[in-house]
Amino acid sequence: MKRFNGRLSVLAITISAALTSQNIMAAETDQQIKNDPTLERIEVTARKTAESLQHVPVAVTSVGAEQLAQNGISAMTEVQQFSPNTTLQASRGTNSTLTAFIRGVGQDDPLWGYEPGVGIYVDDVYIARPQGAVLDILDVERIEVLRGPQGSLYGKNTIGGAIKYVTKKMSGDVELDLKATFGNYGRQDYKVAGKIPVIDDKLYVGFALANLTRDGYGEFLQSDLPNQDLENYNKDVFAGRITVEFEPTDDLFFRFNYDKTTDDSNAKGGYRLLPSIVTDAPVPDSVYDSYTSMPTWNSVESEGFSLTAEYYINDTWSVKSVTSSRENYSKTNIDFDNTPERVFDVPAIYDDEQFSQEFQLNYDSDNLTFVSGLYYFDGESCGHFDAILENYGQSLSLPGLTREVTGCNNSESYAVYAQGSYNLTEKLSMTLGARYTTEEKTANVNNGLAFETVYPESGWIPGYVRGDVTFPEVLNDKEDWSRFTPRVGAEYQYSNDMMFFASYSQGFKSGTFNPRASGPEPAVDPEVVDSFEIGVKSEWNDNLRVNATAFYLDHKDRQFVTVLPTEDNSALSQRLGNIGKSTASGLELEIEYAAADNLNIFASIGLIDSSFKEVKSFDTDGSQIDISDSFTITNTPETTANLGVSYDIETSAGAFVVNGNYYYRSDYDLNVTDNLLTQDGYGLLNFGVNWYSNNGDWTAALHWKNITNEEYLVGNYAFLGAQNDDGSYAPGLGGDTTLIGYYGDPETISLTIGYSF
Template sequence: MKRYNKKLSYLALAIASALTTNIALAEEANEVANAQDNSGLERIEVTARKTAESLQNVPVAVTSIGAEQLDQNGISVMIEVQQFSPNTTLQSSRGTNSTLTAFIRGVGQDDPLWGYEPGVGIYVDDVYIARPQGAVLDILDVERIEVLRGPQGSLYGKNTIGGAIKYVTKKMSGDTEFDLEATFGNYARQDYKVAAKIPVVEDKLYFGFALASLTRDGYGEFLQSDLPGQDLENYNKDVFAGRATIEFTPTDDWFFRFNYDNTQDDSNAKGGYRLLPSIVTEAPVPDSVYDSYTSMPTWNSVESEGMSLTAEYYINDFWSLKSVTASRSNYSKTNIDFDNTAERIFDVPAIYDDEQFSQEFQLNYDSDNLSVVSGLYYFDGESCGHFDAILEHLGTVLGAAGLTREVTGCNNSESYAVYAQGSYNVTEKLSFTLGARYTQEEKDAVVNNGVVFETVYPESGWVPGYERGDVAFPEVLNDSEDWSRFSPRAGVEYQYSDDMMFFASYSQGFKSGTFNPRASGPEPAVDPEIVDSYEVGVKSEWNDNLRVNATIFYLDHQDRQFVTVLPVEGGDGSELSQRLGNIGQSTASGLELEVNYAATDNLNLFATLGLIDSSFEEVNSFDSDGNPIDITDSFTITNTPETTANVGFSYDIESSIGGFVVNGNYYYRSEYDLNVTDNLLSQDGYGLLNVGVNWYSNEGDWTAALHFKNITDEEYLVGNYAFLGEQNPDGSYQPGLGGDTTLIGYYGDPATVSFTIGYQF
C-alpha cells in the first residue's frame, strides 16, 4: 500500500515538474498562437457548471465525448464511454441489458433494488434519472456525453457523490435535416436509425424526431429450460427507442424546448455463467461464458418514458432565467435466475415500477468578473417493487411443495433544495469559486415481507398455466424519516497564462438516507452517506497541438450504507438481525491524466490514465453476544481497478473518392473485485483493442464505417452473484442460500464487427 502511494506521488510530481519546467515555452507558444487563426485542437464546450463554457476553463475533472467522436469510434451505447474517462466504471451488469452499474473514483452502488440510491447521477438534458433500471442509454441523436468526476453536491445535489453522467441531445441547427443510418454486424446485428429536424416557422418554430430499432441475436444461448416455447437467445438485444422535440423561439429573449422520449427494451433476461458446478443438478458447466441454464421464463421487459419542458428568458446582457419541468416513469418486469440451472433452486421474478417529477428554476448572472448560477429544485419520486425469491428445491428438502419469500413495497422520496455557486475574478489571473446547496428531504417506506411453502410468481400467467390466487404477505415496515443537508464547495483558480490554469477545490456530496427495502421487521432508516473531496489540477494547452489536463484527488467516504448484523431495536443485545446500517468508512486517492496531441494536420493521438488507491478504513458490526467488532478486513471496494488507461489515434486521409478517418484505441483495466463482502470473485486485468475506418463522401451526404471491437476476444466479468457457504478444507464450498453452490458471472461483449452506412439530406 505504501509503495503504491509513493508511485502516485512520484507520478504527480513528475507531471507537475514537466508542466512547470515548460512554462516559459508555453508563454512563447501563446504569443505564436495569438497570431494564428486556427488551432490544431478542437475547442470543447461543456455544461459541467450548468452554463456553457470551454472545457479548458472549467475547474472540474470532466471528460466530454462529442457526437463526432462517438460516431467515429462506433460507440452505440453509453457504457462504452467508460473507456474514455479515467477511474470510471459503467457496466450493464447482471440480469438485464438496461440496468446500469456506475462507479466513479470508487464510489457507486452495487444493488439496483428499489430504495437503494445511486452514487453516480445520470442526467438527460438536465433531467435527473433516479433509478438504474433503463439507465443504460443507447446513443440516439446525441450532441455529447459529459462525465463529471467527484462529488457534484452544490450544483447537482443528492446522489452525485461519485460524480455525474450528462447525456446531452442535439439542438436544432436552423436548417432542415434528415438522417438515415443502418448498421449490420455479426450475431445478426441490425440497427436502423432515422432522425429529422424540420423548421415549421422559419427562425421561430422547429420540430425534430429520432427513431431507432436495435436488434441482435444472442452471444450465447440458454441450453435448457423447463418452460416450452421460450426464446433461448442469451445476451440478445431487442430495443425500440423514440424521441421527439419541439423548439420555439418567439423573440430573441425567449426560448422553449419540449422533449419526449420512450424506450421499449424487450431483450431477453440475461443468464449468467456458472463458475462452479451445481451440487443439485448434474448439468455440466457450459463451454461458453455466454451460455446458461434457466428454469425461469427468458422474456424480459423494460419500458422507460420521459418528458420535459425547458424555458429560458434572457432578461438582459447579464441576467437570465431558466425553468426545467420534467417527469419520467419506468416499468420493468424481469426474470433473474440466480442459480442458473434448470431447477428452481433460487429464482427471482421481479417487477420495478418507478415514477418521478422534478421542477428546477435557475437565476443566472454573468459579467466580466462575476458569474453566478443559482436555483430552486423540487423532486418527488415513487419507487416501488415486487420480487419473489423462489427456493423450491429447499422447500422440497423440507418436505413442502415449495418455498417462496415475497417482498413488496415502496420507498418514496420528496425533496426541496436551494443552491448557488459563483466565481469571482479577483484579478485577471486569480479567481475564487464558492457554492453551496441546502436540501430538505423526506422519505416514507412500506415493506411487506413473508414466506409461504409453495411456489409463487408476481402475477398470474407469469409462467404458462400459473394462477397466483389470493396470496397476501404481512406488512413489516411502515415508517417515514426526514433529513436536511448543507453541501458546500470552495475553489481557487489561477490562470497562469491564456492556455494554462491551475485549480484546487474542496467539495462535499451526499447520498440519500433510506429504508431497507428487504426489511423483515421494524428498523430505522439509515442516514445519508457523505463524501468530502479534495482536488488539485491543471488544464493546459501547448503550441496549439498538445492538451494536458491532470487532477490529483483525495476523498473521504463516510457513513456508508451496508447490510450487516446489528442489534434489534429495543432488544437487550442478544437478539441480532441482518439490517441496513451506516457501518462503513472508506477513502480513495488518485490521479487522472488526459492528453490530446495533434501530431500533424492529419494525425491526432490521445491517452488517458487513471490511478486510484481505495480501501475501507473502518467497518463495524456486532458478534453473537451483541459486542461491537471490527470487520474491515472482510470488505472491499468493488468495480474499481487501481489502473484504467486508454491510448488511441485518429488519422485523416483525403482522396478523390472522399475523406477517410482511421482510428483505434487500446483500453486497459487492472484487476478489480466484484463482491463487497468476503469477496469471492475478482476480474484479472485485461485490455480491449478496437479499430475503425470511417468514410465521408465529397458531397457530405453519404457516410460509411467499419468497426472492430474487442478484436482479441477478451472474456471479462462485469457482474456476478455469489451465494456460497463456508469453504471446506479441500477448497470446495458448503451450499449457500437455496441449497446450492451458486457463483455466477456475467460478461462484457465478445469480439464484434459492424458496418454502418448513413445518408443525410
Template sequence: MKRYNKKLSYLALAIASALTSNITLAAEANESSSAENNSGLERIEVTARKTAETLQNVPVAVTSIGAEQLAQNGISVMTEVQQFSPNTTLQSSRGTNSTLTAFIRGVGQEDPLWGYEPGVGIYVDDVYIARPQGAVLDIIDVERIEVLRGPQGSLYGKNTIGGAIKYVTKKMSGDREFDLTATFGNYGRQDYKVAGKIPVIENKLYLGFALASLSRDGYGEFLETSLANQDTENYNKDVFAGRVTVEFTPTDDWFFRFNYDNTKDESNAKGGYRLLPSMLTDAPVPDSVYDSYTSLPTENLVENEGWSLTAEYFINDFWSVKSVTAARKNYSPTNIDFDNTPLQIFDVPAVYDDEQFSQEFQLNYDGENLTFVSGLYYFDSESCGHYDAIIFQSMTIDQSGCNNSESYAVYGQGSYNVTEKLSFTLGARFTEEEKSANVTKDIYGSIEYPISGWIPGYTRGNLAQTEVLNGNKTWSRFTPKVGAEYQIDDDMMVFVSYSQGFKSGTFNPRASTNEPAVNPEIVDSVELGIKSEWFDQLRVNATIFALEHKDRQYKSVAPNDDPTILDSRLGNIGQSEAIGLELEMHYAATESLNFNLAFGYIDSEFTEVLSWNGEGYDDISDIYTVANTPDMTANFGVSYNIESSVGSFVVNSNYYYRGDYALVEIDNRLTQEAYGLLNLGINWYSNDGDWTAALHWKNITDEEYMVGAYDFTGGQDDDGNWLPGFGGDTTLIAYYGDPSTVSLTIGYQF
C-alpha cells in the same frame, strides 16, 4: 484520511514539479502562439457548471465526448463511454441489458433494488434519472456526453457523490435535415436509425425526431429451460426507442424546448455463467461464458418514458432565468435466475415500478468579474417493487413495498475574479428530504409469482400481505464547495477545490422487521488540478484527488453462521477512503494525425465496517472490498485522416486497459484479472457530405471479462471445497462483457 497524507504529498510534489518546469515552457510558447487560434486543438464546450463554458476554463475534472468522436469510435451505448474517462465504471448490470451499474472514483451503488439510491447521477438534458433501470442509454441524437468526476453536491444535489453523467442532445438550427443510418454486424446485428429536423417557422420553430430499432441475436443461449416454448437466446438485444422535440425561439430573448422520449427494451433476461457445478443438478458448467440455464421465463421488459419542458429567458446581457419541468416513469417486469440451473433453487421474478417529477428554477448571472448559477429544485418520486424469491424448489419469500421521496433544495455557486489571473469559487446547496416507506413480507410453502400469467396457467391467489415496515423520516443536508483557480497564462490554469456530496438516506426494501431508516452517505473530496495547452498541439489536463466516504449503507450484522439464512438488516456501518490521479492528453501531431490518452489511478479501501456481535461492535472491514474499481484504467487512441478523390477517411484505433477489480463488495470471492480491449475503426465521408460509412471491429482479441456477479456460496472449507449457501447450492455466477464484434454502418443525410 491521515493514512493517505503521505501518498497525497508524493502525488502533489510530482504535479507541482511538473507545473514548475512547465510554466516556463508555457510562457515561452505563449509568446509565439495561442491555443485559442489553433486549428489542431478543438474548442470543447461543456455545461459541467450548468452554464456553457470551454473545457479548459472549467475547474472540474470532466471528460466530454462529442457526437463525432462517438460515431468515429462506433460507440452505440453509454457503457462504452467508460473507456474515455479515467477511474470510471459504466457496466450493464446483472440480469438485464439496460440496467446500469455506475462507479466513479470507487463510489457508486452495487445493488439496483428499488429504494436504494445511486451514487452516480444520470442526467438527460438537465433532467435527473432516479433509477438505474433503463439508464444504459443507447446513443441516439446526441451532441455530447459529459462525465463529471467527484462529488457534485452543490450544483447537482443528492446522489452525485461519485459524480454525474450528462447526456446532452442536439439543439436545432439551420435548414431541414434527415439522417438515415443502418448498421449490420455479426450475431445478426441490425440497427436502424432515422433522425430529422423540420423548420416549421424559419429560425424560430423546429420539430425534431429520432427513432431507432436495435436488434441482435444472442452471444449465447439458454442450454436448458424448465418451461416450454421459450426464446433461448442469451445476451440478445431487442430495443425500440423514440424521441420527439419541439424548439421555439419567438425572440432573441426567449427559448423553449419540449422533449418526449420512450424506450422499450424487450431483450431476454440475461442468464449468468455458473463458475461452479451445481450440487443439486447434473447440468455441467457451460462451455461458453455466454451460455446459461434457467427455470424462469426468458422474456423481460424495461420500459422508460419521460417528458420535459425547458423555458429560458435572457433578461439582458448579464441576467437570465431558466425553468426545467420534467416527469419520468419506468416499468420493468424482470426474471432473474440467481442459481442459473433448470431447478428453482434461487429464482427471483420481480416487478419494478417507478415514477418521478421534478421542477427546477434557475437565476443566473454572467458578468465581467462575477458569474454565478442559483436555483430552487423540487423532486418527488415513488419507487416500488415486488419480488418472489423462490428457493429450495418448494417455497417462496414474497416481498414488496415502496420508498417514496420528496425533496426541496436551494443552491448557488459563483466564481469571482479577484485579479485577471486569480479567481475563487464558492457554492452551497441546502436539501431537505422526506422519505416514507412500507414493506410487506410473507413466506409461502408453494411457488408463487408476482402477478397472474407470469408463467402459462399461473393465477396468483389472495395471498397474505403482512406489513413488516412502515416508516417516515426527514433529513436535511448542507453541501458546500469551495475552490481557487489561477490562470497562469492563456493556455494554463491550476485549481484546487473541496466539495461534499451526499447519497439519500433510505429504508431497507428487504426489511424483515420495522427497522429504522439509514442516514445519508457522505463523501468529502479535495482536488488539485491543471488544465493546459502547449504549442497549439498538445492538451494536458491532470487531477489528483483524495476522498473520504462515510456512513456507507450496508448490512448491520456479521455474516450469519448458517449461510442458507439471508439476513439483510441495514445500517450506516461502513467507511472507505481513496486517493488517485487522473490524466487526459490530446496531441494533434499533424493536421491528419492525432493521439489521445486517458489514464486513471486509484488506491481505495474500506477503513471501518462495524458489525454487532451481541455485546458490542466488531470491525469486519477486512472482508469488504471497494468493488467495480480497478486500481488503474488507461485508454490510448490514435486517429489518422486521409483525403482522397473519393472522399475523406478517418482511421482510428484504441486500446483500453482495466486493472484487477472485485466484482462483489462483501466477502469478495470473484476478482476480474486485468485485461485490455483493442478496437479498430475505418470511417468514410463522401465529398458532398451526404454519405458516410464506417467499419468497426471491437474487442479484436476476443477477451472474456466479467462485469457483474452474484455470490451465494457458503465459502470454502479448509480443504478448498465450496460450501452451499443461500438456496442450498454453490451459486457463484458471473456476467460477461461483449465478445469480439464486427459492424458496418451506412449513413445518408439529405
C-alpha cells in the same frame, strides 16, 4: 478460486503510462474531417452554463457526437473507455440496468430504495433509478462525465460524480439522417433522425427513432417451459424521441422533449463458475451460455417528457425553468442459480415514477459569474420480488418455498443552491457554492413466507394462476433529513493557455429504509463524501492539451446490510445501517496531441488507491469490532488507461478517418463483502475506418471491437456457505453452491451506412 486473465503487453503499458490521457476530440465543428493541426475548443456545461473545458475547474471528460460515431459507440456504457477512474456497465440480470462507479463511489444493488452514487442526467433532467439507464446513443450532441462530488450544483446522489447526456439544439434547414448498422450475431440497427423548420429560425420539430436488434452471444441450454426464446445476451430495443423548439425572440427559448424506450431483450442468464451440487447439468463451454428454470422474457418500458424555458433578461441576467416527469416499468426474471431447477429464482417487478421542477437565476459579467436555483423532486420507487427456493432443505420433493417482498421507498425533497466565481485579480479567481437540501422519505415493506411456488402475477409462467396470497406489512415508517453541501475553490490563470485549480467539495447520498426489511427497523442516514482536488488544465503550442487532477476523498456513513443470524436461512433477515467508512486517493491525466494536420494521438490514465478504513460490527459477546478487512471497494480498478490514434486521409473517392484505441482495466473485485470473485486485468483493442463522401451526403463506417475476444466480468451473484478444508464450499442460500458471472461484449464487427439530406 478461478480468475480470468486479460492480456496487456509491456509495450502497451509503457506507452499508456508515458502518453497518459485524453479529453478527446469532443469538440464538434461543421466539418466532418479536421484539417487544422490545432486543437478545437471544447464546450461543456459542467457548471450549468456553457464554458470552455479548459476554463472549468472540474475534472470532466466530454465525448462529442462525431467522436461517438467515429468510434462506433452505440451505448452510454462504452464512454467509460474515455474517462479515467470510471465504470459504466450493464448490470447483472438485464441489458438495461446501469452499474455506475466513479472514483470508487457508486451503488452495487439496483433494488428499489437503494440510491445511486453517480447521477445520470438527460438534458438537465435527473434519472433517479438505474433500470433503463443504459441509454443508447440517439440524437446526442455530447456526453459529459463529471468526476467527484457534485453536491452544490447537482445535489443528492452525485457523491461519485455525474453523467450528462446532452442532445443538440436545432437550427438551419430541413434535415433527415438515415443510418443502418449490420454486424455479426445478426445485429441490425436502424436509425432515423430529422428536423423540420415549421417557422424559419423560430419553430422546429425534431424526431429520432431507432430499432436495435441483435441475436444472443450465447443461449439458454435448457428450459422446461414451452415456447421460450433461448437466446442469451440478445438485444431488442425500440426507442423514439420527439422534440419541439420555439425561439420567438433572440432572448426567449422553449424546448419540449418526449421520449420512450421499450426493451424486450431477454433476461440475461449468468455463467456458473462452480458446478451445481443440485443438478447434473455441466458447466457450459461458453461464458455466454446459461441454464434457467424461469421464463426467458424480460420487459423494460421507460418514458418521460421535459419542458425547458430560458429567458435572457439582459446581457448579464437570465432565468431558466426545467420541468420533467418520467416513469419506468420493468418486469424481469433473474435466475440466481442458473440451473434447470428452481433452486433460487427471482421474478421481479420495478415500478418507478418521478417529477422534478428546477428554476434557475443566473448572472454572467466580466468579473462575476454565478448560477442559483430552486429544485423540487418527488419520486415513487416501488417493487415486488419473489425469492423462490424450491430446493430448500436439499429436497426437490418439497412443494416449494417462496419469500415474497413488496414495498415502496418514496422521496420528496426541496433544495436551494447557488454557486459563483469571482475574479479577485486578472489571474486569480475564487469559487464558492452551497446547496441546502431537505428530504422526506416514506417506506413500507411487506415480507412473508409461503410454502409454495409464488410468482408476482397470474400467467407469469404458462398456466400459473396466482391465488389470494398476502404477506404481512413489517415496516411502515417515514424519516426526514436536511443537508448543507458546500464547495469552495480557487483558480489561478497562469497564462491564456494554463490554469491551476484547487477545490473542496461535499456531496451526500440520500438516507433510506431497508427495502428487504424483515421487521421494524430505523432508517439509515445519508452517506457523505468530502473531496479535495488540485489540478491543471493546459495547452501547449496550440496542438498539445494536458489536463491533470489529483484527488482525495473521505466517504463516511456508508450504508451496508448486516445479515442477522436466523434458524431459517431463507428468511433473508437483514438490517441496514451506517456501518462503513472508506477513503480513496488518485490521479487522472488526459492528453490530446495534434501531431500533424491529419494525425491525432490521445491518451488517458486513471490511478486510484481505495479501501475501507472501518466497518462496524459485533462479536458473539456483543462487543463492537471492526471487520473492514472483509470488505472491498468493488468495480474500481487501480488503473484505467486508454491510448488511441485518429488518422485522416483525403482522396478523390472521399475522406477517410482511420482510428483505433487500446483500453486497459487492472484487476477489480466484484463483491463488497468476503469477495470471492476478482476480474484480472484485461485490455480491449478496437479499430475503425470511417468514410465520408465528397458531397457529405453518404457515410460508411467499419468497426471491429474487442479484437482479441477478451472475456471479462461485469457483474456476479455469490451465494456460498463456508469454505471447506479441501477448497470446496458448503451450500448457500437456495441449497446450492452458487457463484455466477456476467460478461461484457465479445469480439464484434459492424458496418454502418448513413445518408443525410
